[in-house]
Amino acid sequence: DIQLTQSPSFLSASVGDRVTITCRASQGISSYLAWYQQKPGKAPKLLIYAASTLQSGVPSRFSGSGSGTEFTLTISSLQPEDFATYYCQQLNVYPVTFGGGTKAEIK
Amino acid sequence: QVQLQESGPGLVKPSETLSLTCTVSGGSMSNYYWSWIRQPPGKGLEWIAYIYYSGSTNYNPSLKSRVTISVDTSKNQFSLKLSSMTAADTAVYYCARHRPRGWDFDYWGQGTLVTVSS
Numbered sequence: 001d002i003q004l005t006q007s008p009s010f011l012s013a014s015v016g017d018r019v020t021i022t023c024r025a026s027q028g029i030s031s032y033l034a035w036y037q038q039k040p041g042k043a044p045k046l047l048i049y050a051a052s053t054l055q056s057g058v059p060s061r062f063s064g065s066g067s068g069t070e071f072t073l074t075i076s077s078l079q080p081e082d083f084a085t086y087y088c089q090q091l092n093v094y095p096v097t098f099g100g101g102t103k104a105e106i107k
Numbered sequence: 108q109v110q111l112q113e114s115g116p117g118l119v120k121p122s123e124t125l126s127l128t129c130t131v132s133g134g135s136m137s138n139y140y141w142s143w144i145r146q147p148p149g150k151g152l153e154w155i156a157y158i159y160y161s162g163s164t165n166y167n168p169s170l171k172s173r174v175t176i177s178v179d180t181s182k183n184q185f186s187l188k189l190s191s192m193t194a195a196d197t198a199v200y201y202c203a204r205h206r207p208r209g210w211d212f213d214y215w216g217q218g219t220l221v222t223v224s225s
Binding site: 036101 | 167169201209
């Protein structure tokens, strides 16, 4: 299985901060990567697919980049509703796998 | 607006078989892939299996020997059976729809917590 390593696993930031989360794949996955946001007690929500395409309805402060083995999710100006856990997912080969998550908390 | 809703028991005894159903509303199941995903309390996400509306399936090798996924498009439902349950199978189980032309998930159910305990 392809392993996805997210860093950091935890971040503390303030409203308005620029935040970057990294996802590294154990082997190349081209651009077959998605990002999700999950709030406590809720299902994950798709933010970005194909590494950099914003899902409909997702605010433009979210952006994704990367290909191959290294990917990033950037939130340009963190808002109160963005404090959540973020997961990456590889879609290149089955079984699809998820990263371990990055929890974003208020500083 | 597509909605998915999981249903099934919240408590299962060790060695028993879990049966869950996902009911899809607000849209057709046709031409889509549908999956089950689980999340142990406080942990990450694990994909379990998918099924195409026509019935073709794919399973996570780590669970394949214990999992069966099926679909009933006449009822707009798909189902999961997981046998030989143990405490390690305690998790929130989600059903989800694959995004068109993609393997990511654009619609999710709210999730149902299944606890394995005697």
